Amino acid sequence: MSEITRMVLVLSVIAGVCSAALTSANYLLAPYIDQQTDFYVRGPALARLFDTPAEEVLGNKVVIAHGTGEVPVFFIMEDDQVSRLAVEAVGTGGYGGDLLLMIGIDLINNRLTGMETVSHSETPGLGGRIEEEGFRRQWRGLSLDQPVATTTEGGTIDGISGASVTSQAATRGTNAALDFVRGNRELILAEIAGL
Amino acid sequence: MAQLYLDTLTGGLWKRIPPFRLVLGLCPALAVTMSAENGLGMGVATACVIILSNGVISALRNLIPHKVRIASYIAIIATLVSIVEIVMKAFFFPLSQQLGIYIPLIVVNCIVLGRAEGFAAKNPPLLAMVDGLSIGIGYGLSLTLIGSIREILGAGTWFGLPLFGESFEPMSFFVSAPGAFVTIGILLAVQNLYSRRRGEKFIQG
Numbered sequence: 001m002s003e004i005t006r007m008v009l010v011l012s013v014i015a016g017v018c019s020a021a022l023t024s025a026n027y028l029l030a031p032y033i034d035q036q037t038d039f040y041v042r043g044p045a046l047a048r049l050f051d052t053p054a055e056e057v058l059g060n061k062v063v064i065a066h067g068t069g070e071v072p073v074f075f076i077m078e079d080d081q082v083s084r085l086a087v088e089a090v091g092t093g094g095y096g097g098d099l100l101l102m103i104g105i106d107l108i109n110n111r112l113t114g115m116e117t118v119s120h121s122e123t124p125g126l127g128g129r130i131e132e133e134g135f136r137r138q139w140r141g142l143s144l145d146q147p148v149a150t151t152t153e154g155g156t157i158d159g160i161s162g163a164s165v166t167s168q169a170a171t172r173g174t175n176a177a178l179d180f181v182r183g184n185r186e187l188i189l190a191e192i193a194g195l
Numbered sequence: 196m197a198q199l200y201l202d203t204l205t206g207g208l209w210k211r212i213p214p215f216r217l218v219l220g221l222c223p224a225l226a227v228t229m230s231a232e233n234g235l236g237m238g239v240a241t242a243c244v245i246i247l248s249n250g251v252i253s254a255l256r257n258l259i260p261h262k263v264r265i266a267s268y269i270a271i272i273a274t275l276v277s278i279v280e281i282v283m284k285a286f287f288f289p290l291s292q293q294l295g296i297y298i299p300l301i302v303v304n305c306i307v308l309g310r311a312e313g314f315a316a317k318n319p320p321l322l323a324m325v326d327g328l329s330i331g332i333g334y335g336l337s338l339t340l341i342g343s344i345r346e347i348l349g350a351g352t353w354f355g356l357p358l359f360g361e362s363f364e365p366m367s368f369f370v371s372a373p374g375a376f377v378t379i380g381i382l383l384a385v386q387n388l389y390s391r392r393r394g395e396k397f398i399q400g
Contacts, residue, residue, distance in 0.1 A: 007260045014255075014267050018274035025278045032285035040288050
C-alpha cells in the first residue's frame, strides 16, 4: 500500500471513529442534559410561576411539535384536572436577540398567571429590567382571549421606560404562546392525559 | 520497571508540574482561576482529557503515519474534549456554565498536545496514561492553588466559604485579569527561587 493511501485511510478511519463516538455520547447523554437545563435554566422561572419547588413540576412536562420546532409545556394538576400550564415562548426581536420566556396560563379561570424570563441578553438597567417583578406583575390576571399589548400599541402593559423594544418582544412572545395554546389546547391536554 | 512507572507518576507533581515547570497551558491558568472551585474543575476536566488522549494516542502510535500524526492527534483530542464537555453539561451543569468557552478550548491546550507528542507517541499505553494522570494531577493542583490564592485574597472566601469576618475588605484586584498575571508571576518566582536553592536544573527556558 502506498504511503499516501495509508495516510488517507488512517485519517478517515480516525475521523469516522471519532464522529461515531461523539454521536453516541451526544445521543446517550441528551436526556441528562435536558434534565439539567430544565432544572437550572427553566427551574427558577417555573418555581415562581407555579409557586412550588421546581423539583415538583419539572417532571410534569410534555413537548409539543409546533411549526418547525418543539414547544415545552409544563403543567400542574388540581383534582385530577390540568389547572395551570407554563408554556415556553420566544419573544422575537428583543434588543439583544430573542427572549426566552415562560408564560403561565390558568386554564380554569381562563387567565394569564404571569410571565417569567428564562434567558435573555438585554442591556442591564434598560431592557434587563424585564426581570423586575413590577413589570412582569402586569401580566397576572389578563384574559386569554385578548392579545397582550403595550400602552403605546393600545394595550394595558406599561412598557419599561427606555426599552420599548424589549417590552414589545415580551408581548409578542406572550401572544405567540397564547395563539399556540388556543390552537393546540386539545392536543396539549391529550398529551398530558397520555403520560 | 516499577521504578519507571513511579518516576513517571511523580514527574508531573514537581519535576514537570504544569504550568510552572512546563510553562504550558497558561491561558486557562490565567483565565478561569477566579475561584478555587473553577480551578479544580478546569484541572479535573483537563486531567481527564490528558489521561484518555495519552492512552488512545499511545495505543495507535504505530498505526498513525508520521506525516499526519498532528492531524490525527488533534482529531482524537477534539473528540475527547467534546465528550468531556457533554458529560460536564449532563452532570455538572453549573460548573460547565461557569467555565464556558474554556472547556472546548482544552483542545488547543498545549499540555495535551505536548504530552501526546512528547510522551505518548514514544511509550506504551499504560505508561502514557500514568504520565497523563501525573501531569493532570499536577495541573489540577496548580490551578486549585492559583484559584485559592486569588479567591482568598480577592473575595475573602475559599470554595465559596467565607473565611474572614464582615470587616474584611477583599482586594478585588486579585479576581480581575491583572491579578492572575501577578499571582502566577509570584508563584513562578517562588518556585524558581526554591529550585535554585536546591540546586535543581531548570527545565523551563
